[in-house]
Every structure is written in C-alpha cells, then in structure tokens.
Amino acid sequence: MKKVLVINDSRFESAILKDLLTKLGYDVKTANEYSALQEVNNYLPNIVISNLIMKETSGDLLIKKIKDVHKDMVCFLSSCSNLHIEDYKYNKVDDIIKTPVNVEELNKLLKKFSPKDSNTIFTFCPYCGGKFGEGTYSFCPYCGEKVSRIEARV
Numbered sequence: 001m002k003k004v005l006v007i008n009d010s011r012f013e014s015a016i017l018k019d020l021l022t023k024l025g026y027d028v029k030t031a032n033e034y035s036a037l038q039e040v041n042n043y044l045p046n047i048v049i050s051n052l053i054m055k056e057t058s059g060d061l062l063i064k065k066i067k068d069v070h071k072d073m074v075c076f077l078s079s080c081s082n083l084h085i086e087d088y089k090y091n092k093v094d095d096i097i098k099t100p101v102n103v104e105e106l107n108k109l110l111k112k113f114s115p116k117d118s119n120t121i122f123t124f125c126p127y128c129g130g131k132f133g134e135g136t137y138s139f140c141p142y143c144g145e146k147v148s149r150i151e152a153r154v
Contacts, residue, residue, distance in 0.1 A: 002114075003027045005045040007036045007062060008078070009054040013099065017049060017078070020103050024110070033057050040066050045073070047110065049097060052079040060091040067092035072146075074113045 004026045008014040014030040021028045026047075031039040033054040040048065048066055050059035063075040077088055078097040085096050095109060130142030139146055 002047065003029070003043060003045040004047045004049060005036075005039055005043055006030045006049050007033065007039075007054075007059065008051040009033055010051070013051065016100070020101070020106055023103055024107050026110075033062065036062055037065060040070065040073075044070075047113070048073060048075045049078050050075065052077055052081070052083070060088050060093055063088075063093050064091040076109070 002025075004021050006014050006017050006021070006028060008017070008030070009032050011030075018028045018030055029039060029043050029045070033056060036050070048063065050062050052059045059077050059079075063077060066073060066075055074094050075092065076095050076097050077083065077093045078099050078101075080099050082098065083096045085093065088096070094113060097106070097109060128140060128143035128145070130140055132141075
C-alpha cells in the first residue's frame with residue numbers, strides 16, 4: 001500500500017485531504033511543519049503533500065529539505081492559490097495540487113507519478129545479487145538498499 005504524508009498547519013485541511021486519500025486506498029499520516037522532517041524519516045512515505053503557506057516556513061522549503069535526503073520521494077505542493085510548477089522546480093517540487101481538490105483530480109495526479117509496474121518480480125537483489133525468499137520487499141535483507149516495492153518468487 002502506498003504511504004502518503006500530509007504536511008499542513010491546518011488540522012481541518014489535513015483531515016479533508018487525509019479522507020480523500022484514504023478513499024483512494026492510501027495509508028495516510030499527517031504532520032505539522034514542526035514534526036514534518038521527523039515524520040518523513042520515521043514513516044518513509046512514497047508521497048509527501050505539503051501546504052505552501054504555514055506559520056514559520058513554506059512547503060516548498062520543506063520539500064527541498066526532504067528531497068535533499070530522499071531524492072526519489074514524490075513531493076507535491078498544495079495551495080488554494082494558482083501556482084505554476086515552473087516557479088517551484090528549483091526546490092524540487094514534483095507538482096502542484098490546487099485546493100480544494102476533488103477525489104477524481106487527486107487520483108489523476110497521483111497516478112501520473114505512480115510507477116508503471118509497482119510489483120516487479122525479482123528473485124535476486126538488483127544491487128548486491130542476494131537471493132530473495134518468497135514475499136514482498138521494500139529493502140534488500142542483505143545489503144539494505146531500497147528496492148521500492150518488489151514481489152519476489154522462488
């Protein structure tokens with residue numbers, strides 16, 4: 001199951017987005033600007049959705065900090081304003097979510113950034129060559145490299 005972290009200083013906006021994402025089948029956690037980086041490191045979401053304007057920081061700056069460490073994490077900036085992605089590419093923002101968003105628009109955007117084949121079949125780690133047992137892996141049990149979400153068959 002894909003994991004999403006919603007970062008917003010408004011509990012109401014977080015709850016609405018969490019409800020929409022849950023309806024789409026995502027596992028969702030919420031965080032405010034103060035606990036965001038710690039939550040990213042603990043929860044390791046596939047997707048981060050950060051509100052642009054918060055009390056002491058902005059979502060694009062948080063996304064830059066997240067992407068400096070987790071380069072492959074998909075990060076969206078959310079705002080009720082009309083934003084242009086070109087203005088935020090320098091902070092490594094993947095795309096913009098204009099709020100309020102309906103479930104169809106949100107699903108369409110999220111699918112655009114989903115891997116085409118989320119359950120790739122492997123028998124060996126593509127990094128170290130260690131042989132997988134049957135099951136689903138996010139990290140290689142031998143070398144610890146992140147292998148996304150793969151299904152292994154023996």
